Amino acid sequence: xxxxxxxSAGDKATYYWRTSSETGDRxxxxxxxxxxxxxxxxxxxxxxxxxxxxxxxxxxxYNSIMKRMYxxxxxxxxxxxxxxxxxxxxxxxxxxxxxxxxxxxxADKGTIGEATVCGVDIVDGQIIHTLDRPIxxxxxxxxxxxxxxxxxxxxxxxxxxxSGVAExxxxxxxxxxxxxxxxxxxDFDKRIDWDTAMExxxxxxxxxxxxxxxxxxxxxxxxxxxxxxxxxMIRVVxxxxxxxxxxxxxxxxxxxxxxxxxxxxxxxxxEGTRVTFLAGRKALEYSQQETSVLRQLxxxxxxxxxxxxxxxxxxxxxxxxxxxxxxxxWTLLLPDFVKTAHVAEIDGSKVGIQIAQIPRPYLxxxxxxxxxxxxxxxxxxxxxDITVSSGGMSAKDILDKILFSTGGKGGGSTxxxxxxxxxxxxxxxxxxxxxxxxxxxx
Numbered sequence: 001x002x003x004x005x006x007x008s009a010g011d012k013a014t015y016y017w018r019t020s021s022e023t024g025d026r027x028x029x030x031x032x033x034x035x036x037x038x039x040x041x042x043x044x045x046x047x048x049x050x051x052x053x054x055x056x057x058x059x060x061x062y063n064s065i066m067k068r069m070y071x072x073x074x075x076x077x078x079x080x081x082x083x084x085x086x087x088x089x090x091x092x093x094x095x096x097x098x099x100x101x102x103x104x105x106x107a108d109k110g111t112i113g114e115a116t117v118c119g120v121d122i123v124d125g126q127i128i129h130t131l132d133r134p135i136x137x138x139x140x141x142x143x144x145x146x147x148x149x150x151x152x153x154x155x156x157x158x159x160x161x162x163s164g165v166a167e168x169x170x171x172x173x174x175x176x177x178x179x180x181x182x183x184x185x186x187d188f189d190k191r192i193d194w195d196t197a198m199e200x201x202x203x204x205x206x207x208x209x210x211x212x213x214x215x216x217x218x219x220x221x222x223x224x225x226x227x228x229x230x231x232x233m234i235r236v237v238x239x240x241x242x243x244x245x246x247x248x249x250x251x252x253x254x255x256x257x258x259x260x261x262x263x264x265x266x267x268x269x270x271e272g273t274r275v276t277f278l279a280g281r282k283a284l285e286y287s288q289q290e291t292s293v294l295r296q297l298x299x300x301x302x303x304x305x306x307x308x309x310x311x312x313x314x315x316x317x318x319x320x321x322x323x324x325x326x327x328x329x330w331t332l333l334l335p336d337f338v339k340t341a342h343v344a345e346i347d348g349s350k351v352g353i354q355i356a357q358i359p360r361p362y363l364x365x366x367x368x369x370x371x372x373x374x375x376x377x378x379x380x381x382x383x384x385d386i387t388v389s390s391g392g393m394s395a396k397d398i399l400d401k402i403l404f405s406t407g408g409k410g411g412g413s414t415x416x417x418x419x420x421x422x423x424x425x426x427x428x429x430x431x432x433x434x435x436x437x438x439x440x441x442x
Contacts, residue, residue: 067095068127070108070250071216071235074153077144083112089131096127097142099149099250105156105179108250109148113140148181149250151280155184157214157239157251158204158261158279162186164243165203167224170196174224175272179249182282183264189272197275201263211256212240220244260284330362338369341378342427346434349393350376353427363387364416379430386410387418398434405433 069076081093093112100120101107107120115131122128156179163186166172176187192200215238223236224245237247239255252258262283265276278286294305301311341352352370363380367389370378377390377398386402388395399410399417402425410419 069095069097070099074214074251074253077146077149079142080139081112081142082138083135083140084137085135086128088134089118091129091131091135092126093129093142097144098127098129099152100127103248104177105152105249106181108152109145110143112142150252151181151282152179153250153252154258154280155179155277155282156247156249157255158208158258158277159184159186160214160237160239160243160245160247160251161204161207161255161258162200162261162263162275162277163224163245164239165207166200168242169203170200176274183276183278186275186277187269187272188275191268191271192266192273192275194266197263197266201261204261207239207242208255208258208261210240211254212242213254214239214251260287262286330359334362334366334369337366338373341370341374342431343374344431344434346376346393350374351379351393351398351431351434352377353379353381353430355381355425355427358382360385364389364418367416381421381425381430384408384421384424385418386421387416388412389416390414401433401436402430405429 069079076097079095079097081095081097084092084094086092091112098108098110098117098120099105100122102122108117110117112129112131113135115133115135117129118132119130120127121130159177159179163174163177166186166188167174170192172188172190172192174186175189176185178185217236217238219234220236220238222244223234224243234246235248236244237249237251238244258279259281260283261277261279263275263277264286265274267274267276294308297308297312298305301308301315303311337354337356337358338352341354344351344353352374354366354370358366358380360382363382363385364387367378367380367387370380371389371391372378375391377388377393377395379398379402380387386399386408388399390398394414395417396412396414399412399419403410403419403421406425407422408420410417412418
């Protein structure tokens with residue numbers, strides 16, 4: 001039997017039946033569809049309007065994001081922009097190619113037309129470009145300083161990897177970040193040692209070698225955030241499974257473009273650790289310098305790199321032993337210098353004067369020995385260094401009179417004074433200087 005579907009309309013609904021094609025008899029009830037009333041139509045119109053405005057807001061939000069090209073098109077270094085002057089030497093541009101000074105990353109450098117970009121800052125939600133000269137509204141070619149951007153973006157991308165590895169593998173939370181041009185720092189909430197730091201470095205290099213894409217997303221959940229973000233829109237940087245964090249900075253397009261990263265310094269900060277790191281060309285230059293120094297040390301010490309610490313420690317210990325022996329010998333020699341000191345009578349007081357090549361650490365001791373021996377003051381000069389010691393006369397007054405005649409500078413107290421002479425002087429000249437006007441006694 002052949003059948004067909006027929007419909008019968010009522011006041012509030014339409015009914016659908018399977019009907020015999022031959023007789024027209026209704027064989028089976030299929031379904032019912034309510035006839036839309038006024039309330040239903042109002043609900044449909046309201047939902048359509050809500051959808052329209054949501055779509056419009058989404059498009060405006062998307063366009064706003066796309067204007068920050070350093071977020072979504074990291075490899076664009078030159079583009080035509082629309083410029084609007086807001087005051088002398090300050091403009092806004094569309095799209096925005098220059099990263100502003102925010103998020104711990106320095107601002108980009110470059111030019112807009114013939115004008116040099118001196119600064120890029122966020123003021124009242126706008127990205128303001130400060131130029132070295134005023135320019136009028138219009139279209140100009142904006143050019144980034146590519147080398148500067150690559151340095152900062154490389155460091156910033158490396159920081160995301162380091163922070164991601166440190167948190168995922170070692171439960172270290174990043175509390176602070178600074179991105180410079182030559183180096184960067186990451187602050188962790190806990191203390192770490194060099195064994196941990198080297199493992200973070202190794203695992204971070206693994207991520208670099210994977211050449212993972214550095215992706216931008218917005219308003220995602222389960223994101224690493226430092227502090228509170230006062231914004232309806234949160235830009236998220238994603239690097240595979242290793243990092244997913246809120247960030248407003250400029251980055252590379254993939255991890256492989258970093259090339260190399262190095263952790264080179266640990267510093268205790270309160271309860272945590274500040275890690276200094278390098279990335280890209282700066283890391284390579286550091287590694288090459290380090291290798292060159294090690295090569296020279298190996299040649300000098302005649303040993304391998306692994307043997308250098310032991311060789312260095314042996315040399316330091318030997319040097320310390322020699323220093324002790326030299327100190328012992330000078331202590332034995334000082335009494336002879338006391339005996340050969342020139343003694344001058346200055347208004348009833350005695351001043352012993354010794355001019356000889358004596359190491360600086362022993363000048364004060366020798367001056368005190370001479371002062372004790374003559375029962376007055378001791379003056380010791382070695383090259384341009386001068387030290388005065390006195391048990392009765394004012395050591396500072398003696399020094400001031402000598403410096404007044406020879407030039408130089410220094411200071412001290414009534415018991416001890418020292419300084420640097422402006423020129424060399426003899427014992428007889430000192431005697432004459434002091435006799436011109438005897439120093440005051442205490």
